[in-house]
Amino acid sequence: MAVSKSKAMAEEPNRRADIVRAAGQLFHEKGYPGTTIRDIAGAVGMRSGSPFYHFKTKQDMLGAVVLEGMQAIHEAVAKAAASGKSPRATFEAMLLAHLDQLLGEEGQDFAATLLHESRHLDSKVSAEVVILKDRYELMWQKALKDLKRAGLIEDDSTVARLFLMGMLNWTVQWYRPDGSKSVAQIARQLASFVIGNRARA
């Protein structure tokens, strides 16, 4: 609650952002149709009619969550992809970035909602998401191509990329923050699983 001084971070209460965060959490937990406006309002201390001051419809809330998740995960992974390290180190950094968005504390539910609730989007936002997703997947396809060129994997096909996405995205189903594995450990193990240990330092 540092309101005055350098109100850089804990800014004046951004209620819209609060709603998006609460909606993301609830959409992830209970699914989009299983979440009510009253759930969301309650989670941010509002009455049931008030979220509509910030969003026109429930659909728009889903759109905001999904688009925010898409942007965040793309940005994080793109940064890792451009880090200029070796193919293996770059790949591992990308894995970590993706998992961190998906499982970490920050964008957690944005990305998870993106992956599992996108089918409930209406056509307008949906079309936008498809484009962004294609662009995102291209980054991974390129990463696989680099790994193959370096002789670290054998298969850099589209299906191989989908296998990889499956391993990454399925973590949502089993990862627990209080479990025995950290996100970084999982990323490392996944890299080894895909590449093997031939090039292991």
Place this chain on the structure above:
Amino acid sequence: MAVSKSKAMAEEPNRRADIVRAAGQLFHEKGYPGTTIRDIAGAVGMRSGSPFYHFKTKQDMLGAVVLEGMQAIHEAVAKAAASGKSPRATFEAMLLAHLDQLLGEEGQDFAATLLHESRHLDSKVSAEVVILKDRYELMWQKALKDLKRAGLIEDDSTVARLFLMGMLNWTVQWYRPDGSKSVAQIARQLASFVIGNRARA
């Protein structure tokens, strides 16, 4: 089953089974909370109150779908596991069995609903499903152990099994029956992806 004599297949209209099938399809398409009793009733040509002649609650319908899916996929994979072939061939047969249940025409939506809508189960059926799932996953853990013992993979840990489950179960998100890959091709490619081609005939 096997009621009278030879009217084995196109039996007297089994309305309960019709409801389970329709419910599975709809739960998979629109999610459990997004599916209404009226949707299900409509899909089998009933009025909205009639499904309750066969099931006490909507929850019970979900339970029936999920349990049926669990049983079917377990049975199919157990059979493949016991085929007595080489570790690699057995593994590939198990992959195919799992994918066939998940993506094939038969139990299609049962298994898919199982994977994605189980969180909406109430505690009673949920507990039962957890037990069955553990038993199912044990089969896979054993398959990985056999592969490692045969020198075909390096990592047979729990997390490795979860990676594998991710690759398998994520196919629901992208597989299309009219696409360029058959289920059998995907199973084969997945085996190669995990094992590599060292032992390839």
Place this chain on the structure above:
DNA sequence: CCTACCGATCGGTAGG
């Protein structure tokens, strides 16, 4: 952002 409310739809039931 709240109060007060609307029409629509939901899961489920009684009675046949």
Place this chain on the structure above:
DNA sequence: CCTACCGATCGGTAGG
């Protein structure tokens, strides 16, 4: 399995 219906809840709105 249908007809007819119930109370509860839903997404959304008007008016302040």
